[in-house]
Amino acid sequence: MPETPACPSWRDQVSPASSVSGGPLRRPVLEVARGLLGTRLVSTLGGERVEVVLVETEAYGGPDDPASHAAVRAGRTDRNRAMFGGAGRLYLYRSYGVHWCLNVVAGEEGAPQAVLLRGAEVLSGRDVVARRRGGRAPLAAGPGRLAQALGVVDGGLYGHNLADPPLQLVAGWEVPDARVARSGRIGVSRGAQRRWRFYLRDAPGVSPVR
DNA sequence: GAAACGATTATCT
DNA sequence: GATAATCGTTTCA
Numbered sequence: 001m002p003e004t005p006a007c008p009s010w011r012d013q014v015s016p017a018s019s020v021s022g023g024p025l026r027r028p029v030l031e032v033a034r035g036l037l038g039t040r041l042v043s044t045l046g047g048e049r050v051e052v053v054l055v056e057t058e059a060y061g062g063p064d065d066p067a068s069h070a071a072v073r074a075g076r077t078d079r080n081r082a083m084f085g086g087a088g089r090l091y092l093y094r095s096y097g098v099h100w101c102l103n104v105v106a107g108e109e110g111a112p113q114a115v116l117l118r119g120a121e122v123l124s125g126r127d128v129v130a131r132r133r134g135g136r137a138p139l140a141a142g143p144g145r146l147a148q149a150l151g152v153v154d155g156g157l158y159g160h161n162l163a164d165p166p167l168q169l170v171a172g173w174e175v176p177d178a179r180v181a182r183s184g185r186i187g188v189s190r191g192a193q194r195r196w197r198f199y200l201r202d203a204p205g206v207s208p209v210r
Numbered sequence: 211g212a213a214a215c216g217a218t219t220a221t222c223t
Numbered sequence: 224g225a226t227a228a229t230c231g232t233t234t235c236a
Contacts, residue, residue: 058217067217069232079232096218097230103217116217136220144218187217210218 025087029113032106033059038175045151056119056199067191070112083112099144121205
């Protein structure tokens, strides 16, 4: 069985990017969340290579965003300290005591903004992903599934610089605005009116509608 | 201290 | 559509 080509299924509608899509991560979180669509994420955790392309993200602002783990009422805590570090770091947290969720820290240092990675299309290592999911389909649609697909099974990479292995953001494809859709964020009870979720319309890897 | 609650998902009816 | 799993963080007394 040949390995799946390392291109997204929608590659005929986009062009390759020369750098991490959307440029530097040290920018306003909404721009970073939009820009990360089409960016690749490569994991070599556990000595096995898995490559995905991001198709769904959510922006979380700083103290002014009531949905953020760094909302003003929370302040700086042991859990959210990675968000106060430099852009491009990994903020990891556990959801429902069950799933790990990946975030890319954005914005100026000291401004606790982050982008939740909610969904991706698996480009290579589908066999690895299927095994990690107990033989189920090799999906990375949904924040918990994405972390599992990439082999993130504990908090060991908390604060990791995503410019470096074993979990690395690399150049992907430029995505035209016409393919990008927006919605309210999923699963939040506060700040739900902010339409800060970005996803690629009709792309595999977007999390299922609840 | 104690209780409630998740930036979710798989499975069952 | 409903619910269990599962545990650290938050919230309240």
